[in-house]
Amino acid sequence: MVGRVRRLLGRLVSVAAVAVLTVGLASPARAAAERAAPKPPPAGVDITGVGLTEPLRLRAGNQPAQVVAVIDQVSWFGRTGAAKGPKAADLGPKYTIVVLAGDKPRQTFDLYPLAKGGPRAYRPAKQPDSRKTTAGWFLGRLNMSETLRSVGVPLERQIDTVSGGVGGGERVIPEDSLNPAKDIDDALAELQRLLLLNVGVMLVITSGLAGIALLIRRRTR
Structure with a gap:
């Protein structure tokens, strides 16, 4: 036993x-x-603004590089931005981008590539997908103007910003991707x-x- x-x-x-x-x-x-x-890339981006008679529609299916380039201009923003931005007279032309997931708008940002003192971006508190966020201003990447021009936005070539770079702000990796x-x-x-x-x-x-x-x-x- x-x-x-x-x-x-x-x-x-x-x-x-x-x-x-x-x-x-x-x-x-x-x-x-x-x-x-691997996570699928955003389904697409719609851009409206000065000089565009109709929305510029970019889709990852046939324009993946362009979609990624535009998303890269806003995906690194922190959760909070500056409460106040430059004066309206110093902002220059505005371009609104809407990021889509599938066919549904998910996020929206206002970009000011020619603002005095460097590109600026504004994230409205009200987002298309009703997510909770705070309104804020951010310094944009130095190559914002060239990036928008390269995807079809009617902007003049900015020779001194071709190399790109980050304008400033709190840098994080995209929220839906590799957020540390x-x-x-x-x-x-x-x-x-x-x-x-x-x-x-x-x-x-x-x-x-x-x-x-x-x-x-x-x-x-």
Whole structure:
């Protein structure tokens, strides 16, 4: 009887160890795979503004580079911007871009590529998808004018801004893509779930071992 109980105990420990290792390795691997999975680019961008008699419609299906270039002008903005922007007389021509997901408008921004002191961008508090955000002004990338011109906006070539660069503001990686803060939060949440799961498994194993040990003790008396 004691031999059978000991063999049972050994099998239980082996199975439990395999279960813990499987849980510990599968969860991070699955989370890493989900984070590494490529996300589809925005479906498109609509641009309206000075000199455009009708909206300039860019779609990722046939103009992916142009769509990405325009999105790059606004995707790095922080959650909060300046409460006040330049004077209206210093802003120059305005171009409104609307980012679409599928056929639905998702975000909108007003771009001022020729503003005095450098390109500016304004994010309205009211967004097409009703997401909660705060209105704010941001310094734009130095190549904003050239980027818009390259996709079809009627702007004169700006020789001194061809090299591009960042105008300023709080820089973050796009919110729907590789946001570091979001990635860290997700990693911590995943780690917490993993630790809790492992603790639960260990408690079950400990309880089982304690019960078997008690049974062995009673049988050997």
